[in-house]
Amino acid sequence: MAESQTSSSTLARRGLMFILSSPSGAGKTTISRMLLGADDEIKLSVSVTTRPPRPGEVDGVHYYFVDEDEFDRMVEEDDFYEWAHVFGHRYGTPKGRIRNALKEGQDFLFDIDWQGTQQLFQKDQQDVVRVFILPPSIAELERRLRSRDTDSDEVIDARMERARAEISHWDAYDYVVINEDVGGCFAKVREILDAERMKRQRQTGLIPFVRELMS
Ligand SMILES: Nc1nc2c(ncn2[C@@H]2O[C@H](COP(=O)(O)OP(=O)(O)O)[C@@H](O)[C@H]2O)c(=O)[nH]1
Numbered sequence: 236m237a238e239s240q241t242s243s244s245t246l247a248r249r250g251l252m253f254i255l256s257s258p259s260g261a262g263k264t265t266i267s268r269m270l271l272g273a274d275d276e277i278k279l280s281v282s283v284t285t286r287p288p289r290p291g292e293v294d295g296v297h298y299y300f301v302d303e304d305e306f307d308r309m310v311e312e313d314d315f316y317e318w319a320h321v322f323g324h325r326y327g328t329p330k331g332r333i334r335n336a337l338k339e340g341q342d343f344l345f346d347i348d349w350q351g352t353q354q355l356f357q358k359d360q361q362d363v364v365r366v367f368i369l370p371p372s373i374a375e376l377e378r379r380l381r382s383r384d385t386d387s388d389e390v391i392d393a394r395m396e397r398a399r400a401e402i403s404h405w406d407a408y409d410y411v412v413i414n415e416d417v418g419g420c421f422a423k424v425r426e427i428l429d430a431e432r433m434k435r436q437r438q439t440g441l442i443p444f445v446r447e448l449m450s
């Protein structure tokens with residue numbers, strides 16, 4: 236078969252900003268890590284935080300851990316796409332090289348809260364895909380936070396206090412997935428990502444491809 240100038244399997248496309256949010260403990264970190272492990276085309280947007288690292292968290296991989304002064308400096312120098320106060324700490328999305336990489340077809344995963352989601356959406360509606368993960372019940376949410384064994388009782392109580400407020404933002408998302416069993420939830424999140432990649436507007440290589448088909 237003669238090789239065509241434009242192959243359908245290598246069509247250029249614009250990258251997307253794939254946001255996963257949930258009340259704390261519902262499983263977004265678990266799903267994020269599964270997605271990053273399974274899919275080479277998506278990279279984590281590593282946030283900057285003033286929260287201390289949890290055991291096993293690596294600076295520059297899970298977060299950039301900074302002190303209050305460093306965070307202030309980054310705010311002053313306009314280094315953030317968005318930032319927010321969450322659970323008494325500050326979290327922000329650094330600008331880095333995201334804009335240019337999107338043009339080159341790189342996808343980014345954002346594990347950020349509803350405030351950050353709103354800000355990113357206002358800045359860049361066409362590239363943002365918003366997914367909200369819900370726990371199957373409040374009792375299970377609390378069980379998961381306790382079983383994770385990373386936070387004190389006080390911190391867990393504060394996270395549970397906030398859970399209802401966080402859940403109330405569910406309708407500001409494009410997709411809502413209930414994380415009952417991890418495998419099922421992960422499969423649904425992947426389907427969403429795959430379908431969003433196929434959106435006509437994102438497939439920038441379609442115009443020359445179709446032109447060639449029709450010529
Ligand atoms: N707005 C915003 N929220 C963030 C960012 N990074 C993390 N978060 C959110 O901050 C909250 C607390 O995160 P974390 O301390 O890692 O605990 P988690 O709830 O167990 O994931 C979560 O809702 C995250 O989605 C960020 O860069 N911007």
Ligand SMILES: Nc1ncnc2c1ncn2[C@@H]1O[C@H](COP(=O)(O)OP(=O)(O)O)[C@@H](O)[C@H]1O
Nearest residue numbers: 259260261262263264265379383414415416417
């Ligand atoms: N579907 C699930 N069933 C049971 N446990 C889960 C499920 N999803 C996540 N977990 C566990 O619940 C805890 C909280 O999940 P995590 O991904 O850290 O949540 P988040 O990032 O939303 O705070 C972790 O110990 C994780 O292993």
